[in-house]
Amino acid sequence: MNSGLLCSELEVLHHVPTNFIWPKEYLVDAQHELQAPVVDLYGFLRGDNEPTKHAAKLISEACSKHGFFQVINHGVDPHLIREAHHQMDTFFKLPIHRKLSVHKVPCSMWGYSGAHAHRFSSKLPWKETLSFPYHDNTSEPVVTNCFKSTIGEDFEQAGNYYIIDIFQKYCGAMKQLGMKLIELLAISLGVDRLCYKDLFEEGCSIMRCNNYPSCQQPSLTLGTGPHCDPTSLTILHQDHVGGLHVFADNRWQTVPPRLDAFVINIGDTFTALSNGRYKSCLHRAVVNKYKERKSLAFFLCPKEDKLVRAPDDIVSMDGIKHYPDFTWSDLLHFTQKHYRADQATLPNFIKWLQSSKTTQTSQLLR
Ligand SMILES: C=C1C[C@]23C[C@H]1CC[C@H]2[C@]1(C)CCC[C@@](C)(C(=O)O)[C@H]1[C@@H]3C(=O)O
Ligand SMILES: O=C(O)CCC(=O)C(=O)O
Numbered sequence: 001m002n003s004g005l006l007c008s009e010l011e012v013l014h015h016v017p018t019n020f021i022w023p024k025e026y027l028v029d030a031q032h033e034l035q036a037p038v039v040d041l042y043g044f045l046r047g048d049n050e051p052t053k054h055a056a057k058l059i060s061e062a063c064s065k066h067g068f069f070q071v072i073n074h075g076v077d078p079h080l081i082r083e084a085h086h087q088m089d090t091f092f093k094l095p096i097h098r099k100l101s102v103h104k105v106p107c108s109m110w111g112y113s114g115a116h117a118h119r120f121s122s123k124l125p126w127k128e129t130l131s132f133p134y135h136d137n138t139s140e141p142v143v144t145n146c147f148k149s150t151i152g153e154d155f156e157q158a159g160n161y162y163i164i165d166i167f168q169k170y171c172g173a174m175k176q177l178g179m180k181l182i183e184l185l186a187i188s189l190g191v192d193r194l195c196y197k198d199l200f201e202e203g204c205s206i207m208r209c210n211n212y213p214s215c216q217q218p219s220l221t222l223g224t225g226p227h228c229d230p231t232s233l234t235i236l237h238q239d240h241v242g243g244l245h246v247f248a249d250n251r252w253q254t255v256p257p258r259l260d261a262f263v264i265n266i267g268d269t270f271t272a273l274s275n276g277r278y279k280s281c282l283h284r285a286v287v288n289k290y291k292e293r294k295s296l297a298f299f300l301c302p303k304e305d306k307l308v309r310a311p312d313d314i315v316s317m318d319g320i321k322h323y324p325d326f327t328w329s330d331l332l333h334f335t336q337k338h339y340r341a342d343q344a345t346l347p348n349f350i351k352w353l354q355s356s357k358t359t360q361t362s363q364l365l366r
């Protein structure tokens with residue numbers, strides 16, 4: 001069945017189609033609310049010493065445990081956040097043929113996707129997504145490459161595409177916040193606060209809009225399956241509905257929405273950059289019977305071809321290097337071509353990397 005058509009009808013389906021039904025072991029409910037710090041960034045962003053130390057301590061404890069925290073007084077304009085949600089709502093309300101026209105460039109992750117049905121044949125996520133790249137230095141508005149030519153008059157106001165303008169500004173604010181958070185993470189790890197700056201400054205990050213339609217049988221499926229983000233740092237803004245779960249203390253726990261906060265989670269790449277000190281956060285999204293849910297996820301990524309390696313100061317403090325050097329380009333390629341990201345992406349990527357190096361070496365020796 002065409003994933004796009006499926007997506008436009010998902011909420012009216014009385015029965016979850018088989019390929020959207022997840023095995024029982026994935027569907028254990030969450031009974032508790034996650035107690036994770038809500039870090040006030042006000043003092044840190046002003047450069048005040050004591051609040052910075054306090055924020056770094058909260059972050060160190062949370063990231064060593066489950067890789068999750070939230071931030072308030074983050075400096076991002078609430079009006080811009082509201083507008084980004086509004087533009088996302090407008091896009092997902094388009095008729096399915098218009099959303100499908102924001103085609104996914106074949107073999108790329110950019111554009112519209114209905115339940116990833118073009119990529120996977122089972123355990124389909126109950127969601128539709130819109131993904132596009134963000135790069136600081138692109139003079140062209142970020143989403144132009146993806147869909148300016150196909151979104152048509154709905155979005156054109158006074159000769160420009162308001163949605164592009166809003167997402168350009170939103171992604172710019174996310175990148176700026178992301179760079180400050182990377183600095184605060186470095187401080188929390190006890191290394192030079194700018195030691196990761198060059199790695200991320202020119203990176204091409206990923207903006208993803210998630211729409212989770214309501215579901216008549218929500219206990220049979222998942223909006224997004226259990227996974228650790230392969231990326232470095234995720235800055236997520238969820239709407240008021242709720243549905244994000246984090247796995248901590250050996251159980252799934254809920255993360256009630258706070259519209260004034262951003263959800264921050266450590267990804268696989270930053271786990272390697274911290275030499276394994278910080279956990280890549282295992283999380284998922286559930287759906288419900290009555291209300292659709294949306295989230296804006298910004299994934300901060302390093303420059304594709306730069307080596308991802310933990311700072312020497314961390315490795316010498318730890319006495320052992322836990323991960324081989326790799327590039328984000330290789331890990332992204334692995335998740336898009338060879339492996340569906342889940343809770344074990346990083347160890348499987350390392351195995352794949354080592355086996356492909358062995359193959360290359362043996363071919364060279366022939
Ligand atoms: C590099 C990425 C791959 C995914 C989008 C970004 C960061 C999160 C990844 C993802 C959301 C993890 C769960 C599975 C996935 C396939 C999804 O449900 O969308 C992942 C994304 C992807 O591969 O498109
Ligand atoms: O929508 C959410 O709350 C989580 C989405 C997510 O984990 C992702 O897109 O990687």
Ligand SMILES: [Fe+2]
Nearest residue numbers: 227228229283
């Ligand atoms: Fe995620």
